[in-house]
Every structure is written in structure tokens, then in C-alpha cells.
Amino acid sequence: xxxxxxxxxxxxxxxxxxxxxxxxxxxxxxxxxxxxxxxxxxxxxxxxxxxxxxxxxxxxxxxxxxxxxxxxxxxxxxxxxxxxxxxxxxxxxxxxxxxxxxxxxxxxxxxxxxxxxxxxxxxxxxxxxxxxxxxxxxxxxxxxxxxxxxxxxxxxxxxxxxxxxxxxxxxxxxxxxxxxxxxxxxxxxxxxxxxxxxxxxxxxxxxxxxxxxxxxxxxxxxxxxxxxxxxxxxxxxxxxxxxxxxxxxxxxxxxxxxxxxxxxxxxxxxxxxxxxxxxxxxxxxxxxxxxxxxxxxxxxxxxxxxxxxxxxxxxxxxx
Amino acid sequence: xxxxxxxxxxxxxxxxxxxxxxxxxxxxxxxxxxxxxxxxxxxxxxxxxxxxxxxxxxxxxxxxxxxxxxxxxxxxxxxxxxxxxxxxxxxxxxxxxxxxxxxxxxxxxxxxxxxxxxxxxxxxxxxxxxxxxxxxxxxxxxxxxxxxxxxxxxxxxxxxxxxxxxxxxxxxxxxxxxxxxxxxxxxxxxxxxxxxxxxxxxxxxxxxxxxxxxxxxxxxxxxxxxxxxxxxxxxxxxxxxxxxxxxxxxxxxxxxxxxxxxxxxxxxxxxxxxxxxxxxxxxxxxxxxxxxxxxxxxxxxxxxxxxxxxxxxxxxxxxxxxxxxxxxxxxxxxxxxxxxxxxxxxxxxxxxxxxxxxxxxxxxxxxxxxxxxxxxxxxxxxxxxxxxxxxxxxxxxxxxxxxxxxxxxxxxxxxxxxxxxxxxxxxxxxxxxxxxxxxxxxxxxxxx
Ligand SMILES: Cc1cc2nc3c(=O)[nH]c(=O)nc-3n(C[C@H](O)[C@H](O)[C@H](O)COP(=O)(O)OP(=O)(O)OC[C@H]3O[C@@H](n4cnc5c(N)ncnc54)[C@H](O)[C@@H]3O)c2cc1C
Numbered sequence: 001x002x003x004x005x006x007x008x009x010x011x012x013x014x015x016x017x018x019x020x021x022x023x024x025x026x027x028x029x030x031x032x033x034x035x036x037x038x039x040x041x042x043x044x045x046x047x048x049x050x051x052x053x054x055x056x057x058x059x060x061x062x063x064x065x066x067x068x069x070x071x072x073x074x075x076x077x078x079x080x081x082x083x084x085x086x087x088x089x090x091x092x093x094x095x096x097x098x099x100x101x102x103x104x105x106x107x108x109x110x111x112x113x114x115x116x117x118x119x120x121x122x123x124x125x126x127x128x129x130x131x132x133x134x135x136x137x138x139x140x141x142x143x144x145x146x147x148x149x150x151x152x153x154x155x156x157x158x159x160x161x162x163x164x165x166x167x168x169x170x171x172x173x174x175x176x177x178x179x180x181x182x183x184x185x186x187x188x189x190x191x192x193x194x195x196x197x198x199x200x201x202x203x204x205x206x207x208x209x210x211x212x213x214x215x216x217x218x219x220x221x222x223x224x225x226x227x228x229x230x231x232x233x234x235x236x237x238x239x240x241x242x243x244x245x246x247x248x249x250x251x252x253x254x255x256x257x258x259x260x261x262x263x264x265x266x267x268x269x270x271x272x273x274x275x276x277x278x279x280x281x282x283x284x285x286x287x288x289x290x291x292x293x294x295x296x297x298x299x300x301x302x303x304x305x306x307x308x309x310x311x312x313x314x315x316x317x318x319x
Numbered sequence: 320x321x322x323x324x325x326x327x328x329x330x331x332x333x334x335x336x337x338x339x340x341x342x343x344x345x346x347x348x349x350x351x352x353x354x355x356x357x358x359x360x361x362x363x364x365x366x367x368x369x370x371x372x373x374x375x376x377x378x379x380x381x382x383x384x385x386x387x388x389x390x391x392x393x394x395x396x397x398x399x400x401x402x403x404x405x406x407x408x409x410x411x412x413x414x415x416x417x418x419x420x421x422x423x424x425x426x427x428x429x430x431x432x433x434x435x436x437x438x439x440x441x442x443x444x445x446x447x448x449x450x451x452x453x454x455x456x457x458x459x460x461x462x463x464x465x466x467x468x469x470x471x472x473x474x475x476x477x478x479x480x481x482x483x484x485x486x487x488x489x490x491x492x493x494x495x496x497x498x499x500x501x502x503x504x505x506x507x508x509x510x511x512x513x514x515x516x517x518x519x520x521x522x523x524x525x526x527x528x529x530x531x532x533x534x535x536x537x538x539x540x541x542x543x544x545x546x547x548x549x550x551x552x553x554x555x556x557x558x559x560x561x562x563x564x565x566x567x568x569x570x571x572x573x574x575x576x577x578x579x580x581x582x583x584x585x586x587x588x589x590x591x592x593x594x595x596x597x598x599x600x601x602x603x604x605x606x607x608x609x610x611x612x613x614x615x616x617x618x619x620x621x622x623x624x625x626x627x628x629x630x631x632x633x634x635x636x637x638x639x640x641x642x643x644x645x646x647x648x649x650x651x652x653x654x655x656x657x658x659x660x661x662x663x664x665x666x667x668x669x670x671x672x673x674x675x676x677x678x679x680x681x682x683x684x685x686x687x688x689x690x691x692x693x694x695x696x697x698x699x700x701x702x703x704x705x706x707x708x709x710x711x712x713x714x715x716x717x718x719x720x721x722x723x724x725x726x727x728x729x730x731x732x733x734x735x736x737x738x739x740x741x742x743x744x745x746x747x748x749x750x751x752x753x754x755x756x757x758x759x760x761x762x763x764x765x766x767x
Binding site for chain 1: 338339340341342343469470471472484486696697698699700701702703706707708711
């Protein structure tokens with residue numbers, strides 16, 4: 001503990017100066033309990049050992065009316081903009097815009113589709129949302145035209161996401177679509193699934209073997225395709241705010257939601273990607289502004305910009 | 320599908336062009352006939368002009384309609400003074416105004432432009448017609464709105480045809496908004512004990528090019544003279560006179576030459592003269608026997624000449640356009656919220672302001688612009704156009720400024736409009752005059 005405090009940058013300890021960061025970090029911590037929930041059900045712990053039903057059956061038709069009612073209620077909680085996942089909701093615009101920007105900036109001819117437009121830039125692209133939870137990321141990707149596979153190892157999450165997806169007729173009209181599957185990244189590899197883009201947002205810090213997880217994700221991407229990861233850095237600041245403050249002192253989220261050891265540094269993630277034959281393209285910090293209640297990318301010139309939450313893009317090499 | 324019933328401001332919300340929204344369809348529902356050029360009868364709203372601020376003008380320019388609206392009459396000065404003190408604010412766009420960047424392209428500094436309402440409406444209707452993603456339900460009345468149980472989407476039924484289910488329902492349907500009723504949003508406010516009288520006046524050419532907006536605070540309420548813009552005839556001004564309902568009734572009925580004298584008196588004579596002249600007009604608009612209104616008024620001005628400050632004064636009014644006089648009640652209304660599940664209110668449906676600030680249309684256009692931006696932002700990030708993100712951003716952008724504008728219009732009318740003793744009013748006016756910040760505030764209102 002003392003060791004962590006000693007390492008803290010002085011700006012974070014200075015009274016006053018630390019306020020914004022505190023809220024930001026606590027926000028980051030709060031954005032995560034759903035993952036704790038899905039992990040508790042064995043979502044990605046350990047990824048390789050989760051044996052689930054094959055895709056397709058999970059979201060099956062055998063679900064009875066009571067179940068549907070229950071999933072609708074849970075879906076309402078998941079999607080309540082002011083509910084427990086408010087911070088995750090608010091994180092969505094910056095994450096999705098990042099995917100847009102990265103594809104526009106670095107997506108070569110392999111990712112260029114004739115049917116893409118400004119309104120539907122992902123039209124014709126097959127995108128995997130791994131750890132899709134209630135569908136926060138899958139739905140925007142679908143609205144932007146993508147053919148999405150949303151995968152989650154929690155059956156309840158898949159039911160919730162499917163229920164919510166069916167509520168909005170605009171999503172059904174296309175050009176995008178979502179295929180929610182109760183499955184794991186490993187199973188998808190076994191099934192020899194291939195995607196133009198794989199997004200793994202706020203998930204890698206919850207898996208047991210991140211290096212293996214990165215490799216698995218990379219196997220799901222076509223050559224010249226893209227991977228996007230977002231997560232929290234392992235720094236004294238992130239320990240202080242996401243675990244000490246948010247879990248132990250303020251009890252905003254249950255103790256044990258996070259395991260600080262599992263947080264991953266950008267350098268580590270970049271290394272795992274390179275080991276898996278991927279080329280990192282960009283890494284950007286994400287910060288929460290409590291006044292505007294919105295997340296934005298932190299300028300690369302700002303010291304400590306990667307101290308807390310960050311998002312990263314990489315390209316799968318041809319070889 | 321988005322859906323928007325409504326009037327003048329409505330056209331803008333729906334036709335705001337964003338490439339991020341290119342795959343959305345907009346249903347535009349209008350009870351009246353949007354495409355018909357109105358008969359330009361005197362006294363009709365269509366034949367009246369509105370003052371368009373630079374912000375609104377830039378928005379209209381972005382939609383490709385501003386440059387097609389001709390003629391426009393710019394005004395670059397605004398003079399506000401008090402009848403019972405020496406308080407006077409003389410504001411000009413060249414020395415105090417917003418920078419060139421705030422102006423629409425191709426225009427020098429101005430406080431605002433006077434534009435005929437029917438021309439704005441016509442150009443926006445043309446814009447609607449050439450925008451394929453807008454489906455116009457013309458001369459169609461919204462009959463009922465219900466919330467779909469299965470999807471939570473609003474379902475709008477018209478007086479004929481199939482019901483329309485939409486992702487986002489925009490209520491631009493004016494003061495008695497059906498959309499607001501559907502959303503269960505309360506509209507709170509009050510009616511002022513004042514009526515406004517509007518009229519189109521012929522004014523003497525004083526060689527200044529009719530470039531100034533004039534406003535004088537009288538104990539009974541403010542009177543304002545704005546440059547007007549008529550299709551072919553120069554030398555017109557537009558009057559907005561707020562006063563006690565009983566006086567407003569008399570003014571509406573008085574003979575044209577009497578009305579003209581009373582307007583001139585209201586701008587140029589001491590308050591005692593105005594009270595006296597007003598009292599000589601009977602309830603039916605006729606004049607007490609043997610009273611020479613014109614003579615009394617000019618005698619009063621002669622007598623007051625000693626106190627003449629030498630400041631520039633409004634041009635003399637020489638005539639009133641037949642049938643252009645119309646009274647209307649003044650009210651202030653603000654909705655307790657501008658948004659609801661998949662629903663947004665804009666324009667008069669959201670708020671109605673005292674016309675003192677002349678901001679009704681401009682506020683509505685600013686709402687439309689903010690809503691379009693919020694919806695476009697949400698769409699760019701793959702968000703639901705009727706979702707909480709988009710609507711939250713719109714409400715955050717507009718609720719505070721709507722309420723602030725209303726409070727400002729109401730505050731000024733309460734300070735200056737006869738609700739406080741004249742002494743205080745004088746002090747208020749002197750404060751305004753003395754304070755650069757107050758002037759800047761005035762400028763902000765004028766160029767919102
Ligand atoms: C006398 C007077 C003078 C004014 N002068 C000025 C001025 O100089 N400058 C200024 O900025 N503002 C002025 N205003 C205010 C300005 O007119 C309003 O703020 C502006 O018109 C508001 O536009 P809107 O589109 O929100 O509502 P409205 O103009 O009221 O339009 C509402 C529209 O909705 C339609 N509608 C309503 N119900 C239904 C339904 N059930 N189904 C289908 N359609 C429906 C109506 O047909 C109408 O077209 C003045 C107002 C008045 C009364």
C-alpha cells in the first residue's frame with residue numbers, strides 16, 4: 001500500500017488537484033460492475049475452460065414467458081441511462097467514434113466496402129464484439145451498418161441483449177444486423193469464424209490469461225483486419241481510485257469487483273499483440289469529465305494520458 | 320423514422336443536413352398548407368416581418384435558404400431609453416457587436432435582419448421539397464399519439480392514413496402542443512396584464528437609411544419601432560407596443576390619423592402628455608368632442624423642447640398600413656422539461672416569451688439547431704437518435720438558455736414595464752447605461 005502511495009504522481013495527491021481525477025477514476029471503476037457480474041458467472045474465468053452450448057442454441061427458443069419477463073426487467077436495468085451502468089453508457093460515444101476513426105485512418109483496401117457511407121460506415125463489415133454484455137457496443141456497431149456477432153459467455157447477458165435488440169425496429173431494418181451468441185472466443189476459433197474487425201472493450205482485465213486472450217482474438221481476425229481493445233492501465237493511480245476508493249472506502253462497487261494485478265499496461269498489451277502477429281497502430285487515453293458527464297480521448301501531449309483508461313487499435317499482419 | 324409536427328421552426332429541425340443522418344427518414348406533419356404562398360393581406364402574420372439574429376441567419380445559411388430570402392433589411396443600431404429618467408443605451412453593431420465570424424457569410428456587422436415571415440416559410444418549404452429524406456404530410460392533423468407497448472416508440476395517428484411509428488418525435492407544434500400533452504410535460508408561466516399591438520407603419524425618411532431599432536420604456540410597457548421590409552416599398556417600420564389591455568383595445572379601434580399621433584407621442588412626448596392623449600380616446604376608439612389630438616401632441620412636444628438632449632430620435636410616423644393593426648395577449652410559458660422518452664419539444668411548444676426581446680422565432684431556430692446537432696452526434700457514434708444520449712445533450716444545451724432568455728425578457732419587462740415605481744425604473748436604466756457589462760448582455764440578447 002505504502003509503496004503505491006509513494007509512487008503516486010504528486011498532482012494526484014495534491015488536494016483539489018486530485019478531485020477531477022478522483023471522479024474520473026471512480027467513474028472508471030463504476031463503469032465495470034457488469035463485468036464482475038458476468039465473471040462471477042464464469043464468463044472469462046478461465047476463458048479456455050468455459051464449455052458452453054454451441055452457438056445458436058444459447059439464445060434458443062425454449063425460453064419460457066417468465067424468463068422473457070425477467071430478461072426484459074434486467075434489460076431495462078442494463079439500459080437505464082441513469083442506472084448502475086450510466087458511466088459505461090457514457091463511455092460509448094468515445095469508444096465507437098474511436099473505432100470509426102481507426103477504421104477510416106488505418107483500414108486499408110481490405111476493409112473498404114463499396115456499400116459504406118458516412119451514415120453507415122461499417123456496412124458490409126463483419127465485426128465481433130467479444131464480451132458483449134447487454135449489447136452496449138453491438139447495437140451502435142449495427143446502427144453503423146456492421147454485421148455484428150455479439151458473443152458473451154453469460155447466457156443471461158445474451159438473453160438481455162437479444163431482448164433489447166428486438167425492441168428497436170430500426171435495428172431490424174438494417175443494413176446492419178446482430179447475431180448474439182452464448183459462446184466464447186475459443187469456441188469461435190474452433191468453429192473457424194473470421195471477422196474483419198474484433199472489438200474487446202473493457203474485458204481483457206477480467207480474463208485469466210490476457211496473453212492467450214489476445215492471441216485468441218487475433219486468430220479470429222482476417223489478415224489486414226483490425227483489433228480494438230480498451231481497458232485500464234495498472235498504475236498506482238488506478239489502484240487508488242478503482243480499488244481503494246471505489247471498492248473499499250466508498251463502497252460504490254462490491255469489494256472484489258477488480259483485481260489490480262489483472263490490469264494491463266499498454267506496453268504489455270502491445271507486446272502481446274506483436275507476439276500474436278499484430279501491429280499496434282494507436283493507443284489513446286480516455287478521460288471522464290464529471291462536469292460535462294462525458295468521456296473524451298485525452299490529448300497525447302498531456303502527461304500521464306495513459307495513466308487510467310485507454311483504448312488501442314492494432315492491425316493483423318498478413319503473415 | 321423521425322416525426323415532427325409543427326410550424327416555422329419545425330422546418331429547420333427536420334431539414335438540418337447531416338451526413339450521419341443520411342439513412343434516416345423524416346415525416347413532417349403540418350395541419351396547414353406548407354406549400355401554399357399565403358395571400359399577403361395586411362395584418363396577417365405571413366405579411367409581418369421577424370427580426371433574425373446572426374446566429375439564426377448562419378443556421379439558415381447552412382441549410383442553403385438564407386441567401387435566397389430577399390429582400391432583407393439589416394439594422395445596425397439599437398437605441399433603448401426610458402420615459403421617466405435620462406437612462407439611454409445606444410448600441411451599435413460596428414463598435415460593440417459580435418465579430419465578423421458571428422455574421423453569416425457575405426454580411427457586415429448587424430444586430431439583426433428584418434425578413435418577412437412568408438419568405439422564410441417559403442424558402443424552408445422549398446428546402447423540404449428538395450430533400451428526398453423528408454416525407455411531407457401536408458394539411459394533415461395529428462389526431463392522437465400513443466406509446467407502443469412492445470417497443471416504447473411513439474405512434475402518431477393522423478386524421479387520415481396509417482399511423483406513424485417513430486424513433487424520435489419532435490414537437491414543434493406551437494403553444495398548444497399536442498406532443499407536449501402526450502409527453503405529460505407541464506407548461507408553466509403567466510399572462511402579463513398587457514397586450515401587444517403590432518402594426519406596419521409608414522415613416523418619414525430621415526436620411527439614416529432606417530437602420531435602427533428603437534425601444535422606449537413607458538410606465539405602461541415598452542414600445543418598439545423596428546425597420547420593416549416590404550416587398551417593393553421602402554420607408555416602413557414595424558411597431559410592437561405593449562400596454563394595458565384597455566389602452567390596447569382603444570389603440571386598435573382609433574382612427575388611423577389618431578393612432579399615428581398617439582404612436583408619435585409615445586416616442587416623443589413626456590409621459591403626462593401620453594396619459595392625457597390616451598384618456599381622450601373613448602373605449603370605442605372615437606375622440607372626445609372638441610379635442611385636437613394632433614395639436615395637443617405637438618404643443619406638448621414644443622413645451623418639452625427645452626429639455627431636448629440633442630440625441631438622435633426615431634423617425635416620425637406618417638401613416639399606418641390599413642388593417643395592419645392587431646392586438647395579442649402577452650404571456651410567458653416554459654415547459655418543465657424539453658424532453659421525454661423519445662420526444663423533444665422545440666420552439667413555442669417548449670417556451671413562449673414576452674415579445675419584448677423579439678426572440679420567439681430565434682429561440683425556436685436555436686432549439687432546432689441544437690437538436691439537429693445532438694441527434695447527429697448520437698448518430699455518428701451509432702447511438703439511437705431518440706435515445707437518452709441525444710435527448711440529454713439537447714436538453715442540456717437548450718433548457719438553461721431557454722429559461723435564461725425567458726427570465727431576461729421577463730426580468731426586464733418587470734423592471735421596466737410598470738411593475739415597479741418609476742424611480743426604480745430610472746435607476747435600472749441608468750445602471751444599464753453606465754455598465755459596459757449590461758450593454759454586453761443586451762448585445763448577447765440581441766445577437767443570440
Ligand atoms: C403577434 C406576434 C408577433 C411576433 N413577432 C415576433 C418577432 O418579431 N420575432 C420573433 O422572433 N418572434 C415573434 N413572435 C413569436 C413567433 O411567432 C413564434 O415564436 C414562432 O412562430 C414559433 O414557431 P413554432 O414553429 O414553434 O410554432 P408556430 O409558429 O405556432 O407553429 C405551430 C405549427 O404547428 C402546426 N400544428 C399545431 N398543432 C398541430 C397538429 N395537431 N397537427 C399538425 N400540425 C399542427 C400548426 O399548423 C403550425 O403551423 C411573434 C408572435 C406573435 C403572436
